[in-house]
Amino acid sequence: MGFVSPWFLTTLIFLAGLVAIYMFKKQYEDKQIASDLFWREAMNEWQATKWWHKLQKHLLFYLQFLIILLLIFALIRPFSEVEQEIEGEHIIILLDTSASMSAKAKEEQSRFEQAKTEIEILLDKVQNNQQVSFILVGQTSELAVTKDTNLNELKEVLKSSELSYEEANFPYALSLVDALSVEQNISVHIYSDHLKEEELTIEGDYPLSVHNIGKENSNNAGIGAFVMLESEQKGYLQLYNESADEKVVEYQVKVDGEWLLTETVTLAGAQSTFIEMESIPAGFIYEAIIQYEDDYELDNRIVTFSQIAEQPTVYAVGHLSPFLLQLLPQISEQVVLADSYEAIHEFEPNSVIVTDSTDGEWPGKPTLFIGTNEGGPLRFSTKRELTERPTQQTDEALLNYLDFSSVFVSLARERTEEVLAETLVHSDSIALIERGVLDNELFLSINFDLHDSDWPLKPDFPIFMYQAIHYLAGDTTLLGYFSPSERREIHFPKIGIYQLIDENGRILDEWSSEDRFIQAPKKPGLYQLKHQDGEVEQQLFVQLPERDNQTTIEPSFEIGQSQGSTGAEQLNLKEYGHWLLLIAFLVLLVEWEVYRRELRI
Missing domain, CATH: 2.60.40.10 (Immunoglobulins)
Structure with missing residues (x-):
């Protein structure tokens, strides 16, 4: 037992002051006595009264004395030393949220739920002066709680945590631990199921406990x-x-x-x-x-x-560059040549137009416009001379594996038709390659004549044309395989709103065709991306990460060593000041009631 602030013992002088007040205060009681005989009888009766009855006459004094005494002891903060059950000033808890944690651990409880139960038991051992951080480990870890001492709040966060079904990236999670452990003694507790010691590399010198949860002989x-x-x-x-x-x-x-x-x-x-x-x-x-x-x-x-894979039908309309005409059959087996739009009687459903921007009634299909001619649906201007090398966007999937800095373009046209468009490549403030929407159909435009550039001679040219044709055609039936919660850039084959629907018909998310990215659901299963009019349905399957394809558990283990300076037991100070304040408040209520009933003598 000890005191954190013993200098507050000087406040005992207030007790002496209270005693002095009562000693020097004259107290009288009115009594009506008929004669001296009755007065002597009253005095004898008072002297014969039991001692505790006499004490009752000073009850208000004793209560006030006790209140001041309790407040003084609360100020000096008495404490006792208790052994610290969990090492470290800062306790960091990592919880695996991967798919394998959904396997049953016992009866109907999953490994994830059992891990949360064990973490709650661990939190009950945390002392008041210890901080706690809580990390949910997936492909990218989530720092749910940072250096908190409010255990009730942390238990609420723990209770609401859910599986991410992502592969657990513990090296990344431990990098967060290193960032949190600066200038502090820490201990780390990991709750997983098949984490091995050789998979962990810790930079700091701290104790780390891995609790692998699950049945030894899994029924799977x-x-x-x-x-x-x-x-x-x-x-x-x-x-x-x-x-x-x-x-x-x-x-x-x-x-x-x-x-x-x-x-x-x-x-x-x-x-x-x-x-x-x-x-x-x-x-x-x-x-x-x-x-x-x-x-x-x-x-x-x-x-x-x-x-x-369904190949698009490519319609080459107008007088296109011989380089391009030789390339198109390599991109699609179905290429139709035509001098004008009117020469094509009927377009195939999955079709893409490649045109030199010839005049005529544009049929409203995904189109690659090339600025060979002035005018056309995009109303190309006359040619302008360029002085700078082209500059391209760095984060655009259509330009992957391309380097326009080595391409020479002497002349280019400007698009004068007001449409929603995005510049992918530019030079001298003139857009050279654009992507946009014209009459609710996707288009790409190369705003220069291929004869005015050496681009067709570059190895980049066929790569771009292949990516451009397949971008415009899209895949109207298949998005492919996704990892849980994977974010991926896709091409929407039709303008409008798309809804992500599960196998039960529930709408999980919604995107516009103007969005470039979608995010897959976190739970493995078959899903459908559906256009609002129901004409386009694209399938995607969220697959189980390879690491979580089985449920074999590994033994629990501990690595690292204590950060204490000696091998002595770590002790924690347990203070009682808040309890003393509570008792003082209750005594104050009693004192007020005594005063109210006028029990003073």
């Missing part, structure tokens, strides 16, 4: 891989069994939502099995499912898409 069977060979009408399926016991599971295959086959297979303990399937009909979406009640549901389903 899953799908490792699903491959379709459409040319041979064959499929290959890899199934695995993580438990030591033999299991009988049922697997099913769907093609475009229709059941194709249902079979039963016996999986040996802790082994993989490869299954060859023949006579698989052609389709777009192939889905494999195993029907088995196990500890981990996310690896019981996998989706693969057709490898055959």
